[in-house]
Amino acid sequence: MSQFTSFFSTFDLPKNIAGDLSLLLLFIGMSLVFGFIFGRWKLINILINVYITLAFVGVLPESLFEASPYIKAGAFVVLLVILTAIDKRLFDLHISNAGSDFFWRLFVTSLLVTGMIVSAILSFLPKAIALGFISATAYGYFASPGALVFWMATPLISLLFINNRLK
Numbered sequence: 386m387s388q389f390t391s392f393f394s395t396f397d398l399p400k401n402i403a404g405d406l407s408l409l410l411l412f413i414g415m416s417l418v419f420g421f422i423f424g425r426w427k428l429i430n431i432l433i434n435v436y437i438t439l440a441f442v443g444v445l446p447e448s449l450f451e452a453s454p455y456i457k458a459g460a461f462v463v464l465l466v467i468l469t470a471i472d473k474r475l476f477d478l479h480i481s482n483a484g485s486d487f488f489w490r491l492f493v494t495s496l497l498v499t500g501m502i503v504s505a506i507l508s509f510l511p512k513a514i515a516l517g518f519i520s521a522t523a524y525g526y527f528a529s530p531g532a533l534v535f536w537m538a539t540p541l542i543s544l545l546f547i548n549n550r551l552k
Contacts, residue, residue, distance in 0.1 A: 434469050
């Protein structure tokens with residue numbers, strides 16, 4: 386029994402492992418839900434709406450967000466929902482459902498859209514508040530400067546391969 390406990394004591398588990406696992410499960414669950422509820426066409430619109438919303442929230446004066454540390458993340462979510470609700474045919478992007486590769490395209494798109502949304506929300510929250518829920522490692526995967534660039538650039542690059550209207 387002592388070998389068993391000594392084996393697991395060598396792992397350096399973060400203090401917020403429950404928060405990290407919850408974030409992982411929520412991330413995967415949201416990706417699946419987004420993929421099946423919104424579908425391929427709407428996911429691309431949401432992706433573009435995330436970019437527009439990030440740009441809009443980024444240029445708002447910081448004085449609007451001084452009342453609470455949650456206002457910037459809340460403004461992002463509200464603007465994203467409003468923009469997604471009002472855009473019917475702003476963009477004519479298309480993921481064809483012809484062929485056997487439809488589901489991986491849908492899954493990849495939903496994964497990237499969810500990652501970008503989670504990254505944006507965590508980056509708008511003060512780091513101390515976010516680290517109260519998840520570990521620094523998980524925070525680094527979504528809200529570090531490199532992660533922000535990754536989650537902003539990868540969905541755009543993926544559109545070159547996923548959008549097969551031109552094929």
